[in-house]
Amino acid sequence: MSARRAPVLACSVVGAAVVALDGTVLTVAQPALQRDLHADIGQVQWTSTGYLVAVASLLVFAGRLGDRYGHRRVFALGALGFAAASTGIALAPGIGTVIALRVLQGVCGALLQPATLGMLRTAYPPDRLGTPIAVRTAAIGLAAAAGPLIGGALVSAYGWRSVFLLGVPPTLAIGLLALATRERPTEPSRSYAANPSREPSRSYATNPPHEPSRAGAPGARYRTAPAARPEGARGLSALDPAGALLLAVTLGLLVHGLVEAARPGGAPTGPLAVAGAVATGVVLARHQRRAAHPLLPPELLRSVPVVAGLAVLLAASAALFGSLFVATYFLQDVQGLDPLGCALRVLPLAVLMVLGAPLCPPLQRRFGPRRTATAGAALLTLGVLLLARLDTTAGAAAVGVSAALLGAGFVTLMVTATSVVVHRAPEAHAGVAGGLQQTVMNIGPALGVATATLLLALVPGGGFVPSRGAALPALVLIAALAVPAALALPRAADRRRTRPEPPSPRAGGRACVRS
Numbered sequence: 001m002s003a004r005r006a007p008v009l010a011c012s013v014v015g016a017a018v019v020a021l022d023g024t025v026l027t028v029a030q031p032a033l034q035r036d037l038h039a040d041i042g043q044v045q046w047t048s049t050g051y052l053v054a055v056a057s058l059l060v061f062a063g064r065l066g067d068r069y070g071h072r073r074v075f076a077l078g079a080l081g082f083a084a085a086s087t088g089i090a091l092a093p094g095i096g097t098v099i100a101l102r103v104l105q106g107v108c109g110a111l112l113q114p115a116t117l118g119m120l121r122t123a124y125p126p127d128r129l130g131t132p133i134a135v136r137t138a139a140i141g142l143a144a145a146a147g148p149l150i151g152g153a154l155v156s157a158y159g160w161r162s163v164f165l166l167g168v169p170p171t172l173a174i175g176l177l178a179l180a181t182r183e184r185p186t187e188p189s190r191s192y193a194a195n196p197s198r199e200p201s202r203s204y205a206t207n208p209p210h211e212p213s214r215a216g217a218p219g220a221r222y223r224t225a226p227a228a229r230p231e232g233a234r235g236l237s238a239l240d241p242a243g244a245l246l247l248a249v250t251l252g253l254l255v256h257g258l259v260e261a262a263r264p265g266g267a268p269t270g271p272l273a274v275a276g277a278v279a280t281g282v283v284l285a286r287h288q289r290r291a292a293h294p295l296l297p298p299e300l301l302r303s304v305p306v307v308a309g310l311a312v313l314l315a316a317s318a319a320l321f322g323s324l325f326v327a328t329y330f331l332q333d334v335q336g337l338d339p340l341g342c343a344l345r346v347l348p349l350a351v352l353m354v355l356g357a358p359l360c361p362p363l364q365r366r367f368g369p370r371r372t373a374t375a376g377a378a379l380l381t382l383g384v385l386l387l388a389r390l391d392t393t394a395g396a397a398a399v400g401v402s403a404a405l406l407g408a409g410f411v412t413l414m415v416t417a418t419s420v421v422v423h424r425a426p427e428a429h430a431g432v433a434g435g436l437q438q439t440v441m442n443i444g445p446a447l448g449v450a451t452a453t454l455l456l457a458l459v460p461g462g463g464f465v466p467s468r469g470a471a472l473p474a475l476v477l478i479a480a481l482a483v484p485a486a487l488a489l490p491r492a493a494d495r496r497r498t499r500p501e502p503p504s505p506r507a508g509g510r511a512c513v514r515s
Helices: 005-037 041-069 071-090 095-123 130-158 159-167 167-182 188-193 235-239 239-261 269-290 304-332 339-345 347-388 396-424 427-456 471-478 482-487
Strands: 198-200 222-224
Touching: 005 041, 005 130, 005 159, 005 188, 041 071, 041 095, 041 235, 041 239, 041 427, 041 471, 071 095, 071 130, 071 159, 071 167, 095 396, 095 427, 130 159, 130 339, 167 188, 167 198, 188 269, 188 347, 239 269, 239 347, 239 396, 239 427, 304 339, 304 347, 304 396, 304 427, 304 471, 304 482, 339 347, 339 396, 347 396, 347 471, 347 482, 396 427, 471 482
Parallel strands: none
Antiparallel strands: 198 222
């Protein structure tokens, strides 16, 4: 690994892991936070909801900022802001301050998360992206598994405030490291910002090195932009602020509606918020068709591999988190296990995620993304199906096997689909692609939990017993939707090199950017 790529990988892995750890440890700390600050359950709920809404609303726009101004800068701003907000929460005098700072932490998390993928896309050639993405995924799985254990130990020994201080040193360190790291001089985000009249061409697969580009150089990744994109378009207009606002409102209402639907007593407001999201989504679609510089690049949304990868991640994350929601209530409320015993029963899921991630890149190179993801979707669906057959007498072995299948299937899908999304996106739109991936990974769990909550209520007497309820059979169908989406992924991995030497700039022209 080159000296330039090592800090990029470290920032990406640590940044993604800290965000995953923060989400899991907070769940353990919420009861103590409620008692200490004399808050009601609705206020405590907003410490999570406010964060989720802020993150989901701004992820794509944050990715666009990274594409235009540099992923390293946006990442550093997000990491340092995340550390500052975490420190403020640990010192907060009341629940109102905690909620406000959690929203600010969500804004900073939105800046940080897409950049973890955008930096990888600009630092590694596409044919080498699988390994760093697998390392990042393994770190996320390890952090999510360790979160409840670490959070429980910290809350028991030092109180809930220590949970928020946990992420301050690593985020501060990676923020400073990102500021000290030099970006690749030919990073597309900088070139595109300086010369918006040139836009990225289609992916490497549609413009290989042996085909001359319009710039007259073999392997060039940039072509002359169509007339609809004028050369003078700079500044705020090129960021599409109206589109960013509409997307933020749409996603914010959607996530809030799903979270409310999953909360007891939140049924009336949940559907209203989702209906509002649909309405603003229609307005957003019309705006994007008319905008000169749309927030969501058409070439990205027209890419079948990118859209299929996002669909895989949406179905897989919804099925996984919805199933874990049902399984947690089953193990604790029906079988009477304590939180530690419940965590141990599903530990194979985390183990398979950590151990399976490094195996995914070789599988993709050997069998291709399509077959690899299809196998992962089959494993995930089988795991949910086995969970759906559990009854009150289910033992540790049956739960463990189901959890192992869930972990193996989900990690395969996450590494493969994320690699496809980031790989097939033009490098100048790597941040937007990363933002879309992170948005899907926020909406999917909310959708899965909301579905499970609504269906559990249909069988009041036995809904928490998987074999008697309707929730897990529905989640089996959602998991199965990942199969047709996986079949739309590329058949074979692209093994060709994508970093040809840049041609010498012509007089009065600009050098083409390497991919």
